[in-house]
Amino acid sequence: MGVTRWRRLSQAVSAALFILPPLVRTGGRSLVLLDLPRLRFFLAGRVLGIEDLYLLWFAAGGFLFAFLLAATVLGRAWCGWACPQTWFLNAGDLIRKKTRGTATSAAVRHLLFILMAAACGFVFTAWFIDARTLAARIMRLAPGPWPGGTITAVTVIAWLDLVLIKRVFCRDFCPYGRIQAALSLPATLLVGIPAAEMARCIDCRSCIKSCPMGIDIRDGLQIACINCGECIDACRTVMGRRGGEGLVAYRFGNESARDALLNPRVLIAALFLTVCLTALFWQAGHPPGADLAVRRLAGIRPRVTAKGEVSHFFDARIRNRGKRSGEFHLTVTGPGVRLAGNTKTGTLPPGGNTTLRFVLVTGRKTGGKARITLADEDGRELAAVRVTVPETASQP
Ligand code: SF4
Numbered sequence: 001m002g003v004t005r006w007r008r009l010s011q012a013v014s015a016a017l018f019i020l021p022p023l024v025r026t027g028g029r030s031l032v033l034l035d036l037p038r039l040r041f042f043l044a045g046r047v048l049g050i051e052d053l054y055l056l057w058f059a060a061g062g063f064l065f066a067f068l069l070a071a072t073v074l075g076r077a078w079c080g081w082a083c084p085q086t087w088f089l090n091a092g093d094l095i096r097k098k099t100r101g102t103a104t105s106a107a108v109r110h111l112l113f114i115l116m117a118a119a120c121g122f123v124f125t126a127w128f129i130d131a132r133t134l135a136a137r138i139m140r141l142a143p144g145p146w147p148g149g150t151i152t153a154v155t156v157i158a159w160l161d162l163v164l165i166k167r168v169f170c171r172d173f174c175p176y177g178r179i180q181a182a183l184s185l186p187a188t189l190l191v192g193i194p195a196a197e198m199a200r201c202i203d204c205r206s207c208i209k210s211c212p213m214g215i216d217i218r219d220g221l222q223i224a225c226i227n228c229g230e231c232i233d234a235c236r237t238v239m240g241r242r243g244g245e246g247l248v249a250y251r252f253g254n255e256s257a258r259d260a261l262l263n264p265r266v267l268i269a270a271l272f273l274t275v276c277l278t279a280l281f282w283q284a285g286h287p288p289g290a291d292l293a294v295r296r297l298a299g300i301r302p303r304v305t306a307k308g309e310v311s312h313f314f315d316a317r318i319r320n321r322g323k324r325s326g327e328f329h330l331t332v333t334g335p336g337v338r339l340a341g342n343t344k345t346g347t348l349p350p351g352g353n354t355t356l357r358f359v360l361v362t363g364r365k366t367g368g369k370a371r372i373t374l375a376d377e378d379g380r381e382l383a384a385v386r387v388t389v390p391e392t393a394s395q396p
């Protein structure tokens with residue numbers, strides 16, 4: 001299997017990761033949905049809310065260290081092997097190749113480009129608005145201003161990318177290439193021809209013709225090279241016909257791969273990447289079953305009842321963080337305290353929330369702290385908060 005086939009496989013995985021998460025459904029929802037208006041994030045049936053935003057720190061840290069690691073060890077391999085811009089343009093190249101010739105095929109080509117661009121606009125927007133809802137709105141010709149505007153803008157940009165911008169963006173504008181060049185080490189992976197091999201070159205120019213960036217790799221390392229390896233396969237094919245080996249190959253710079261991988265910068269980045277990803281997946285995989293926030297009702301002072309007890313008025317905001325619908329109830333522990341009023345929720349769907357108004361009843365002489373707990377139908381404690389109960393002596 002040549003380099004190009006492995007690269008196609010890698011690009012297919014990258015494309016699937018971009019296209020499928022908002023379209024595949026689980027538990028009646030998209031696999032991934034960033035519901036920005038409601039500040040909620042749906043992930044594989046789970047609902048993450050604003051209080052889970054700390055997970056973004058781990059995700060951002062993981063992204064940063066993965067970026068450092070990839071740029072230092074693999075050079076611009078991200079560009080050639082996984083970047084959406086590259087596989088999108090490769091798909092455009094394939095359409096160009098298959099629709100060469102007549103005016104009819106040119107019309108088909110442009111139609112396909114428009115469809116590709118529109119699909120790109122739809123998938124991008126579906127990361128933020130449920131795909132089914134979005135599709136239904138489009139079918140009614142009423143997508144709404146923001147979804148409609150986003151789809152239109154992304155469609156136009158994607159179409160311009162296919163017909164006009166193409167690889168000029170990779171070569172002249174994408175910051176990754178510049179940052180990667182600054183991060184590269186003498187042992188970073190690159191595509192090239194060792195000086196000793198140049199004598200075998202038969203000047204067939206296959207490597208240049210196959211290069212999507214129009215590079216002559218025989219001139220040495222160039223910043224525009226996206227490490228795609230097309231030239232490796234082209235040269236290997238030509239030289240193979242002559243019974244020889246290709247001249248162009250992936251190499252870890254001037255040093256061995258072991259030297260590249262054991263570099264301190266790489267090891268530190270790998271360590272931090274591992275820490276960030278472990279923390280992210282552990283925290284995301286072990287969320288609390290529900291959230292509980294308790295606050296004293298403003299403006300309502302404690303009241304002494306006919307029995308001589310004291311009622312303190314609170315409300316509890318409860319949110320179901322689990323994957324299934326469920327009912328929840330409040331309990332209390334503390335010396336001489338009990339709950340009254342509304343202490344049970346109805347059925348809450350995943351991500352659903354409600355507010356219960358309840359009364360914390362204490363004896364006339366009781367003060368100090370009480371512990372309010374939230375439990376599910378099976379009596380499992382999911383969350384707890386402590387509230388301070390004033391000494392009754394200070395009450396009216
Ligand atoms: S020189 Fe080779 S690896 Fe670099 S962009 Fe061109 S074909 Fe890809």
Ligand code: SF4
Pocket residue numbers: 193200201202203204205206207208218234235236238247248
């Ligand atoms: S494909 Fe190989 S042999 Fe042909 S010009 Fe390029 S490096 Fe030389």
